[in-house]
Amino acid sequence: MREVAPALLAWYDRHARSLPWRVPPGGGRADPYRVWLSEIMLQQTTVAAVRAYFLRFTALWPTVEALAAADDAQVMAEWAGLGYYARARNLLACARQVVAQGGFPQDRTALMTLPGIGPYTSAAIAAIAFDQPETVVDGNVERVVARLFAVETPLPAAKPELTRLAATLTPQTRPGDFAQAMMDLGATICTPRNPACALCPLNAMCAAFRAGIAPELPRRSPKPAKPQRIGTAWVALTPDLILLERRPPKGLLGGTLAFPSTGWDNSDSPAPLMAEWQMLEPVEHVFTHFALRLQVHLALLPAPANAARGSWLPRPEFASRDLPGLMRKVWARVLPEIEGG
DNA sequence: TAATCGTGGCG
């Protein structure tokens, strides 16, 4: 399949998407900081969702040195809504480690040792920022390769085989452009459903297209059903204050700002304070591995009471955009109850 | 190894 890379790069030269973190085709190496930041944000996250976060982060922190010096709570607040919050915690740890080392390492093995950088991201940074012929394998590449070679083995078991096959395609020149071209192809032509094979620059070399089974690949093993869990969130308000807590650093929504809550993450505890709690309509939220119905309890107090959990924050300092998505839903449920009250 | 970890968009 020696002809794949030239055909794909020729397509990329004409069809590359313009993205805030990207250097135009043939433009050479990109800023390692911007490559790294974008790749972390893009883990299991769509380009559309990442774009605004990337622009905001690079405006606030233009360099890895600036990010390394940032306040933890501000970084968590800026990440709020993007999901997978371990990424934000690892982002700061990685930035500080990189600055302490005097910059990003250039080889994949050294990159792999940094927090939050695994097999995919290390290869992407090495190829895109440092022009090294590493093979970048994300979900797009897995799909493109599974179709090119008509791999019938279902994912995730097929991953090692797909990685090996992908490596046979990686060129010695322009490896960064090649990696981004594979991902662009997967995002725009070789899509999971209804792939546009007629427009594909690789259709002449594609075994799945030839066999008429491109839309069926890659096959996937069936996923376990999602359990339904039920919990409670407590929203306590005074005219001036709001009760919030910082969640423990590990586990679900780790390190994020949140309303005290219970029952849904293997914990259970009473209300954070004694009050007349009124029950609102529950909030529904679907996580990766379970669905949640969160009961919303609201207490309107004349003055702050001693709380067993969390701390009282002045309401002018509170912004729901600093909360993860689930907690934004909780706040959206509360808001109509207190407007005009 | 298999489970854990968010959210939004799309067919």
Next chain:
DNA sequence: TCGCCAAGATT
């Protein structure tokens, strides 16, 4: 409406 799944890493 709802299941799928996206530029994965960690333990």
